[in-house]
Amino acid sequence: xxxxxxxxxxxxxxxxxxxALAELLYQFADDDFIISFRGSEWLGLAPFIEExxxxxxxxxxxxxxxxxxxxxxxxxxxxxxxxxxHARKVDERRSSVYLEKMNGDGHYIxxxxxxxxxAVVRNFLYETxxxxxxxxxxxSTYQPxxxxxxxxxxxxxxxxxxxxxxxxxxxxxxxxxxxxxLSRLDEAWEEFGDALSLGPKASDIAKFGILIEEETFKQYxxxxxxxxxxxxxxxxxxxxxxxxxxxxxxxDLQQAINIFTEVYQxxxxxxx
Amino acid sequence: xxxxxxxxDSIQNVSTDEEKYEHFMQRINNGEKVEAxxxxxxxxxxxxxxxxxxxxxxxxxxxLPEKEWTPKAPSLKRKLAIMAKVQDEMGHGQLLLRVAEDxxxxxxxxxxEVMEDLLTGKIKFHNVFHMKTKSWADAAIIAWLVDGAxxxxxxxxxxxxxxxxxxxxxxxxxxxxxxAQHGEALVMALANGTKKQREMLQEAFSRWWDSLIMFFGPPxxxxxxxxxxxxxxxxxxxxxxxxxxxxxxxxxxxxxxKALGLEIPDKTLTFNEDTKExxxxxxxxxxFKQIINNHGPRSKARLRLREIAHENSRWVRRAxxxxxxxx
Numbered sequence: 001x002x003x004x005x006x007x008x009x010x011x012x013x014x015x016x017x018x019x020a021l022a023e024l025l026y027q028f029a030d031d032d033f034i035i036s037f038r039g040s041e042w043l044g045l046a047p048f049i050e051e052x053x054x055x056x057x058x059x060x061x062x063x064x065x066x067x068x069x070x071x072x073x074x075x076x077x078x079x080x081x082x083x084x085x086h087a088r089k090v091d092e093r094r095s096s097v098y099l100e101k102m103n104g105d106g107h108y109i110x111x112x113x114x115x116x117x118x119a120v121v122r123n124f125l126y127e128t129x130x131x132x133x134x135x136x137x138x139x140s141t142y143q144p145x146x147x148x149x150x151x152x153x154x155x156x157x158x159x160x161x162x163x164x165x166x167x168x169x170x171x172x173x174x175x176x177x178x179x180x181x182l183s184r185l186d187e188a189w190e191e192f193g194d195a196l197s198l199g200p201k202a203s204d205i206a207k208f209g210i211l212i213e214e215e216t217f218k219q220y221x222x223x224x225x226x227x228x229x230x231x232x233x234x235x236x237x238x239x240x241x242x243x244x245x246x247x248x249x250x251x252d253l254q255q256a257i258n259i260f261t262e263v264y265q266x267x268x269x270x271x272x
Numbered sequence: 273x274x275x276x277x278x279x280x281d282s283i284q285n286v287s288t289d290e291e292k293y294e295h296f297m298q299r300i301n302n303g304e305k306v307e308a309x310x311x312x313x314x315x316x317x318x319x320x321x322x323x324x325x326x327x328x329x330x331x332x333x334x335x336l337p338e339k340e341w342t343p344k345a346p347s348l349k350r351k352l353a354i355m356a357k358v359q360d361e362m363g364h365g366q367l368l369l370r371v372a373e374d375x376x377x378x379x380x381x382x383x384x385e386v387m388e389d390l391l392t393g394k395i396k397f398h399n400v401f402h403m404k405t406k407s408w409a410d411a412a413i414i415a416w417l418v419d420g421a422x423x424x425x426x427x428x429x430x431x432x433x434x435x436x437x438x439x440x441x442x443x444x445x446x447x448x449x450x451x452a453q454h455g456e457a458l459v460m461a462l463a464n465g466t467k468k469q470r471e472m473l474q475e476a477f478s479r480w481w482d483s484l485i486m487f488f489g490p491p492x493x494x495x496x497x498x499x500x501x502x503x504x505x506x507x508x509x510x511x512x513x514x515x516x517x518x519x520x521x522x523x524x525x526x527x528x529x530k531a532l533g534l535e536i537p538d539k540t541l542t543f544n545e546d547t548k549e550x551x552x553x554x555x556x557x558x559x560f561k562q563i564i565n566n567h568g569p570r571s572k573a574r575l576r577l578r579e580i581a582h583e584n585s586r587w588v589r590r591a592x593x594x595x596x597x598x599x
Contacts (some may be wrong), residue, residue, distance in 0.1 A: 047585035058360035173591035272346040
């Protein structure tokens with residue numbers, strides 16, 4: 001039985017524990033941050049106004065979750081939350097490469113040729129993964145994380161329900177819609193893999209009871225998505241885009257960084 | 273003008289409608305609220321549909337200039353605030369289009385027509401949302417002063433005779449107050465910031481000055497050849513004229529702008545102690561006419577975003593139409 005760590009101060013006394021914990025917190029924070037960023041590019045472009053309202057609400061909540069995770073990292077002595085969100089270089093980031101992918105061709109201000117099928121598939125797979133991860137985190141030995149996961153999951157339940165409904169509705173609708181979703185699902189089964197990785201410290205993360213074993217985590221996720229998806233999606237997805245958990249990212253993350261640091265980098269010391 | 277029903281064949285009908293009209297005017301003059309299913313004159317209904325759909329699409333189009341800065345917001349706190357704001361604007365758009373839809377029923381039109389009319393230019397969106405944004409300071413000025421101006425025009429209708437609109441405005445105004453506070457916080461941070469930040473703020477303020485004057489519309493209907501101010505006032509939808517609202521905006525914001533040390537681009541702006549009115553240089557109202565006809569700096573580009581959204585998600589609407597009617 002692992003000992004519960006009540007505070008950041010206690011956790012920091014065990015270096016291996018603190019390192020494994022930080023690794024996991026970066027995954028949580030960076031995933032939420034980047035998917036929320038991609039969501040914010042969608043504003044005003046959703047299929048109808050009600051969806052714009054719902055999607056932007058989820059996006060905003062998700063940025064709130066990212067902020068909470070960055071604050072946990074700040075407490076652990078990793079640096080200022082805003083600097084962690086904005087100033088880290090590409091290879092320091094731990095987000096899943098699949099979550100970083102651009103929403104489609106074009107730019108969010110000029111000719112955004114975005115694909116709703118990608119939005120639905122990506123958010124459904126991600127929110128299911130996040131839920132499984134949060135459920136495990138609720139029992140974490142790191143008490144501040146367990147408390148935060150308990151709080152976040154209350155909102156996140158609605159996020160998952162939202163995307164699950166989209167998935168079910170579109171898979172059960174016209175052939176055209178079904179084909180678009182299946183094509184994005186096929187793509188996701190090539191690329192989503194790194195989202196399910198717990199990174200280079202996976203064994204310590206499990207050993208210290210910060211989260212569960214990576215393999216168990218993957219299986220829980222698969223069991224969940226199988227309830228909604230066609231039977232052919234019964235294996236763990238591959239990582240053809242690379243592994244963001246190990247700091248391997250594509251050009252799309254750099255594209256995102258260039259946008260979200262445009263104002264921040266004018267003067268990193270200034271108060272905005 | 274009140275229109276009699278075409279083909280009404282008996283004196284009885286006409287007098288009944290006249291009675292209905294008298295009764296209607298009596299109700300609104302007594303401060304009662306008209307509800308969606310109540311009898312109302314056609315020109316009242318038409319004026320409301322125009323006003324509320326324009327207000328609705330303006331909320332939606334109005335989210336777009338700030339959306340340009342949402343992914344670029346420079347701190348976690350600012351990201352959360354601006355995301356909340358643009359989400360609110362979309363929510364206002366949805367709420368208002370629902371109110372308009374109820375009024376449209378007797379005409380057999382729906383939100384689908386409103387959104388299509390926006391793309392073809394038949395329905396206009398507010399002149400202020402056709403303008404360019406250039407820096408983060410523009411997002412600050414928009415939230416502080418454009419929302420501030422919107423609060424003034426909407427407060428003018430907070431007691432509007434049409435109940436569903438009046439209730440929607442109560443909620444919208446309450447949220448707009450938060451937006452203006454968010455804007456004020458952004459402006460304060462820049463005003464108290466580095467030299468570069470102060471310069472950004474001054475440039476943005478100067479850039480938006482004419483747009484803020486134009487926000488309230490021309491002082492006289494002669495400028496654009498038409499104005500619905502009179503009918504709106506007669507039917508107790510709004511209280512004050514464009515010019516009165518602009519004066520109220522100056523009263524409220526000029527002292528604050530000066531207190532921040534911002535330079536006002538109009539050197540002729542003065543307050544007349546006798547008349548208690550501000551005199552100011554008129555913006556180019558020919559430009560205004562161009563802007564409201566979708567020939568402003570960003571009119572086409574922002575409409576193009578709505579058009580792409582509409583085209584790219586046609587398959588989604590087709591898919592959902594099998595289960596439920598979604599426009």
